[in-house]
Amino acid sequence: xxxxxxxxxxxxEQPQGDxxxxxxxxxxxxSDHDPEPIDNDGSLSQVSRCxxxxxxxxxxxxxxxxxxxxxxNDDDRGYTGGWAACSECHDDIEAGRWGNVTTRxxxxxxxxxxxxxxxxxxxxxxLHTAFTSHRQGPATPYS
Numbered sequence: 001x002x003x004x005x006x007x008x009x010x011x012x013e014q015p016q017g018d019x020x021x022x023x024x025x026x027x028x029x030x031s032d033h034d035p036e037p038i039d040n041d042g043s044l045s046q047v048s049r050c051x052x053x054x055x056x057x058x059x060x061x062x063x064x065x066x067x068x069x070x071x072x073n074d075d076d077r078g079y080t081g082g083w084a085a086c087s088e089c090h091d092d093i094e095a096g097r098w099g100n101v102t103t104r105x106x107x108x109x110x111x112x113x114x115x116x117x118x119x120x121x122x123x124x125x126x127l128h129t130a131f132t133s134h135r136q137g138p139a140t141p142y143s
Contacts (some may be wrong), residue, residue: 003036011080013068016059029140050086050092053104058084060139062093067134069126083131090139098128
């Protein structure tokens with residue numbers, strides 16, 4: 001979460017040649033300022049957006065193990081802990097309708113042009129597959 005705007009941040013990890021990992025953050029949605037991450041104790045109490053579509057009002061939490069995905073022509077991206085989901089994403093995830101989840105995510109990003117959409121859909125498919133394989137149980141109500 002960003003200290004300045006209280007919006008969600010994505011964490012990216014890039015392994016370095018010396019065995020360390022460089023960590024960087026970006027806003028989940030477009031922003032007019034650099035991210036100012038707040039330490040998180042692991043709870044989701046500060047989350048205010050769905051981790052799947054970035055929409056407001058998460059209602060569910062999926063337990064998930066940590067994982068890293070490699071994005072071609074980009075940095076490796078690290079994901080840690082549970083994932084918050086709004087009711088719409090939860091319903092689509094439970095029904096296996098990942099295309100709907102991706103469409104909802106894209107609809108929240110009008111700056112993404114139609115030329116980039118196939119590439120982003122492919123990236124989201126990789127992310128959703130990784131999430132599914134690291135998921136650690138059923139969703140529970142968000143508190």
